[in-house]
Amino acid sequence: MSPDPLPSWNDGATKTRLIDFVKRITTEATSDFVPAPDRIATIDNDGTLWPEQPTCIQFVFAFDRLKSLAHVRPELRDTQPFQTVIDGGLNVLVTLDADVIIEILKATQSGMSTEQFSQIVAEWLTIARDPRFGRVYTRLVYQPMLELLDYLRANEVKSFIVSGTGADFIRVFAEATYRVPPEQVIGSTMRTEFSVGEAGPVLMKKPEVEVLGDGAGKPVAIDKFIGRRPILAFGNSDGDKEMLEWTVAGSGPRLVALLHHTDAKREWAYDRHSKVGRLDKALDLADANDWTIVDMATDWNTVFPRTGS
Amino acid sequence: MSPDPLPSWNDGATKTRLIDFVKRITTEATSDFVPAPDRIATIDNDGTLWPEQPTCIQFVFAFDRLKSLAHVRPELRDTQPFQTVIDGGLNVLVTLDADVIIEILKATQSGMSTEQFSQIVAEWLTIARDPRFGRVYTRLVYQPMLELLDYLRANEVKSFIVSGTGADFIRVFAEATYRVPPEQVIGSTMRTEFSVGEAGPVLMKKPEVEVLGDGAGKPVAIDKFIGRRPILAFGNSDGDKEMLEWTVAGSGPRLVALLHHTDAKREWAYDRHSKVGRLDKALDLADANDWTIVDMATDWNTVFPRTGS
Numbered sequence: 001m002s003p004d005p006l007p008s009w010n011d012g013a014t015k016t017r018l019i020d021f022v023k024r025i026t027t028e029a030t031s032d033f034v035p036a037p038d039r040i041a042t043i044d045n046d047g048t049l050w051p052e053q054p055t056c057i058q059f060v061f062a063f064d065r066l067k068s069l070a071h072v073r074p075e076l077r078d079t080q081p082f083q084t085v086i087d088g089g090l091n092v093l094v095t096l097d098a099d100v101i102i103e104i105l106k107a108t109q110s111g112m113s114t115e116q117f118s119q120i121v122a123e124w125l126t127i128a129r130d131p132r133f134g135r136v137y138t139r140l141v142y143q144p145m146l147e148l149l150d151y152l153r154a155n156e157v158k159s160f161i162v163s164g165t166g167a168d169f170i171r172v173f174a175e176a177t178y179r180v181p182p183e184q185v186i187g188s189t190m191r192t193e194f195s196v197g198e199a200g201p202v203l204m205k206k207p208e209v210e211v212l213g214d215g216a217g218k219p220v221a222i223d224k225f226i227g228r229r230p231i232l233a234f235g236n237s238d239g240d241k242e243m244l245e246w247t248v249a250g251s252g253p254r255l256v257a258l259l260h261h262t263d264a265k266r267e268w269a270y271d272r273h274s275k276v277g278r279l280d281k282a283l284d285l286a287d288a289n290d291w292t293i294v295d296m297a298t299d300w301n302t303v304f305p306r307t308g309s
Numbered sequence: 310m311s312p313d314p315l316p317s318w319n320d321g322a323t324k325t326r327l328i329d330f331v332k333r334i335t336t337e338a339t340s341d342f343v344p345a346p347d348r349i350a351t352i353d354n355d356g357t358l359w360p361e362q363p364t365c366i367q368f369v370f371a372f373d374r375l376k377s378l379a380h381v382r383p384e385l386r387d388t389q390p391f392q393t394v395i396d397g398g399l400n401v402l403v404t405l406d407a408d409v410i411i412e413i414l415k416a417t418q419s420g421m422s423t424e425q426f427s428q429i430v431a432e433w434l435t436i437a438r439d440p441r442f443g444r445v446y447t448r449l450v451y452q453p454m455l456e457l458l459d460y461l462r463a464n465e466v467k468s469f470i471v472s473g474t475g476a477d478f479i480r481v482f483a484e485a486t487y488r489v490p491p492e493q494v495i496g497s498t499m500r501t502e503f504s505v506g507e508a509g510p511v512l513m514k515k516p517e518v519e520v521l522g523d524g525a526g527k528p529v530a531i532d533k534f535i536g537r538r539p540i541l542a543f544g545n546s547d548g549d550k551e552m553l554e555w556t557v558a559g560s561g562p563r564l565v566a567l568l569h570h571t572d573a574k575r576e577w578a579y580d581r582h583s584k585v586g587r588l589d590k591a592l593d594l595a596d597a598n599d600w601t602i603v604d605m606a607t608d609w610n611t612v613f614p615r616t617g618s
Contacts (some may be wrong), residue, residue, distance in 0.1 A: 037490050114532055160492075171536045181346050182536030183469075183492075189533050194551055200558030201551065203532050210555035216503035223423055223512050224498050225534060227480045227491030242503055242510065249509030 004153040008144040008302040015299070017258045017292050018148065020254040022155050025231065032253045034231055037157040041232035042222055042243060043149075045163035045170055045187075047277040048236045048259050049178065050141045051130075053268040055094040055276060057137050058165045059101055061124055063093050065108040082107065087103065090131075094276075098211075103189075105166070106207035113202040114168065116194060121172040135304065138177045148234075149178055162222060162243065163187045164212050168205075186225045188212045214239030219246040236261065240283040244291065257292035258282060266303045267296060314460040315503075317611040324608070326601050327457065330564040331464050334540065343540055343563045345465040350541035351552060352458075352529055354479055354496075356586040357568050358487065359450045360439075362577040364585060366446050367474045368410055370433055372402050382587065386390035391416065399440075400596070403585075407520075414499075414514035422511040423477065423501060430481040447486045453609045457543075458487055466541065471531060471552065472496045473521050495534045497521045511559040523548030528555040543613045545570065550591040553600065566601035567591060575612045576605060603612040605611040 009015040025034040046052035067086060069076060075083045081100045085092055093101075109117060129138050152159050160181055161170060167187030174180045190208045192203040212221050219242050222230065231246035233240070236259040244256040260279065261268050272280040286293050296303070334343040355361035372394065379385045379395055386392055390409045394401055402410075404451040418426060438596040439449050461468050470479060470489055476496030483489045498519045501512040521530050528551055531539065542549070542556035552563040569588065570577050581589040595602050605612070 037484065040492070156490075167533075167536065175346065181533065183349070183467075185536065191531050192532055194528050194555070196554075201528070201555045202558075203555075205530060219503050219510070219512060220501050223501055224476075225492065227494065228475065245505075246503070246512075247509045249511075 005154070006144065006147050008147055008300060010299055010301050012299065014294055017255070018151075018257075021253065022151065022157070023231070024029075024253055025157075026155050034252060038228070038231065039155070039157040040226060040228060040230040041152055041157050041159040041234070042162045042226075042230040042247070043145075043159055044187075044235040044237075044240050044243075045161050045165055047261070048142075048234055048240075049145050049161070050137065052277045053261075053270065055090070056165060057140075058169050059093055059104075060090065060107050060128065061121065061169065062101070062104050063090060064128060065120070066104055066126060069108055076107070097157065102209050102211070105209060109166070109168075109190060110205045110207040113197075113204055115202065117168060117205055118172050121169055125173055129137070133304070138173050140303055141177055141305070142300075143302045143305045146178065146305070147283060151181065151230075153179065157278050158184065160184045160186055160222070160226060160230075162212075162218050162294060164214055164217075165240065166190065167212075171205045183192075186212065186221050216242045216244035222246075229253070233257075234259070235282070238275040241285065244282065245285070248291070249288070255292060256286075257294055258286050259294045260296060262295050263297040263300075267298075267299075310565050314463070314573070315453065315456050317456055317609060319610050321608065323601060323603055327460075327566075330541070330562065331460065332468070333562050334466075335464050341559060346466070347540065348461075348466040349535060349537060349539040350461055350466050350468040351471045351495075351527075351535075351539040351556070352454075352468055352469050352548075353544040353549050353552075354474055356455050356570065357451075357543055357549075358381065358470070359446065360576060362570075362579065362584045364399070365474060366449075367478050368402055369399065369414075369437065370430065370478065371410070371413050371417050372399060373433060373437060374429070375413055378417060385416070410608055411518050411520070416516060418475070418477075418499060420517040422506075422513055424511065426477060426514055427481050430478055435484055442613070447482050448571070448614055450486055450610075450614070452611045455487065455614070458489065461541075467493065467530070469493045469495055469535060469539075471521075471527050473523055473526075475499065476521075487549070494525045495521065495530050498579045510563070524549045526597065527552035531555075540564070542566075543568070544591070546586040546588050547591045550587075550594065553591065554594070557598070557600070564601060565595075566603055568603045570603060570608040571604050572609075572612065574606075578606075 006015055024032040027033055046056050070086055077086055081103055125138055130134055133140055149159055161182055165187050167185050167189055170187055171182040171185045173186050191208040193206055193207045195202055195204045229250040230247045232255045233244050234257045248254045249257045261270050263269060315324055333341040337341055355365050386395055390412055434447055438445055442449055458468055470490055474496050476494050476498055477497055480491040480494045483494050500515045500517040502515055504511055504513045538559040539556045541564045542553050543566045557563045557565045570579050
């Protein structure tokens with residue numbers, strides 16, 4: 001027998017469904033066989049590959065960067081909405097609406113080259129730690145999902161991350177952390193401008209955000225970047241509903257799954273009434289259509305990687 | 310000795326440069342070695358992988374489709390700019406400015422699902438033939454470039470097509486013709502809208518075009534879709550200049566190349582004064598910086614695939 005490809009998943013119906021699906025699409029000369037180039041998976045990031053409570057990790061980065069910038073640009077302390085956020089800290093950040101957060105992203109993540117931005121994010125990721133778990137964020141990823149990504153890759157399923165978070169942010173760590181290369185990360189983007197500087201041509205980041213919207217924005221972005229329907233889609237919130245609906249409506253074998261955060265002890269528990277990552281309509285659809293629901297508390301024997309911090 | 314990977318390329322300086330570059334980046338334990346995930350190539354389509362004279366092949370498709378549509382929507386014959394184009398044929402089409410052509414694309418390539426559009430393009434590609442060469446367009450590709458794409462893939466260089474032509478158009482044939490999967494095709498896009506129809510959720514194409522502009526638009530799109538600088542870039546016109554400049558300015562080994570159309574007998578000859586695919590400033594830059602210039606007449610012993618039509 002080959003070793004268990006998903007050791008952090010408890011034996012049971014969920015794990016069996018994942019493994020059975022991969023076996024079906026890779027068994028040649030059957031009606032369910034899918035040629036390797038068509039094995040496209042699209043996977044949400046926040047709340048599916050790493051936590052999104054109490055707020056998205058990119059927003060924590062933006063907040064830390066706003067505080068740093070305020071040292072060199074003190075006028076930010078007297079300008080709204082920055083003043084409120086700097087004074088109120090993360091407690092205020094989690095209450096903000098998307099348009100205010102976008103103002104912060106525009107102010108803190110523009111005016112530098114794409115390479116400079118990547119460097120800033122990379123440095124932050126080595127330092128910043130989640131206050132509850134005390135881990136750097138690249139060790140705050142879900143171990144069972146890392147195993148699933150490995151298992152899919154070993155079976156020639158190409159996984160794309162599809163997230164409302166900035167693609168430029170996720171791309172900094174996705175290759176080392178998830179083994180997903182930058183060109184398989186789809187997310188919100190900031191406009192860049194070609195500019196010839198001292199070190200030759202660079203792309204400068206401008207304060208204009210093209211948001212990859214939740215909901216219908218995900219299938220639209222998948223078509224734009226990938227150009228075909230996935231055969232597997234994995235999310236955790238109502239923002240993933242249309243991605244899953246569009247995926248499962250394609251012909252041939254399909255797997256769509258939702259991660260249900262049911263584990264307040266080891267991670268978080270939230271669903272129908274959460275401000276961040278609400279899971280309500282998609283949960284009803286999953287129940288009604290027998291989509292795969294991953295129950296974190298019962299399906300995972302491990303949440304975060306065992307070693308390292 | 311291993312067989313020649315580029316049999317349609319004449320022995321000489323150009324072929325040697327291509328092969329030497331691939332050997333350098335793949336020889337481990339040398340300073341020029343590039344790990345496989347970083348081996349990204351970006352390659353223009355029109356004029357680099359297939360002809361663009363007398364006009365871009367997508368425009369020929371749009372013209373044929375306009376004529377078909379006029380049978381079911383006769384009012385198009387009385388509406389400008391469609392009337393002029395239908396009456397004047399391809400001779401008029403080649404004289405049109407980009408904004409007029411975009412009006413034709415919007416009218417002829419929207420109002421259907423992404424899958425329906427792909428089907429229409431696929432059918433056209435089996436029927437339409439280039440008037441000069443009498444070939445279907447998928448057999449009007451450059452044999453030496455097919456060999457180069459194969460050679461790069463065999464050496465784990467991942468090639469992306471980066472074109473101002475519609476990604477949705479190129480993706481229909483890129484996998485079978487170039488062995489480049491849809492997710493490695495970057496081009497202009499039409500807005501799509503998520504819609505639940507009789508066959509379940511589909512993406513409907515709307516008459517709004519997001520043009521991937523020539524020039525600075527190419528590095529900007531490469532960063533947006535791929536997220537890093539290529540190590541190899543290949544184009545044929547001033548529209549590729551910024552892509553090549555940005556590529557060659559990265560650190561480590563780089564190869565940038567221009568296809569110079571010098572072969573009026575077997576294909577076309579044009580450069581500094583052509584309306585389509587003008588090659589002027591980029592040619593000066595290539596001369597000044599010792600970029601690779603592929604001379605079609607002398608570097609290629611074959612232009613189109615030998616078999617089939």
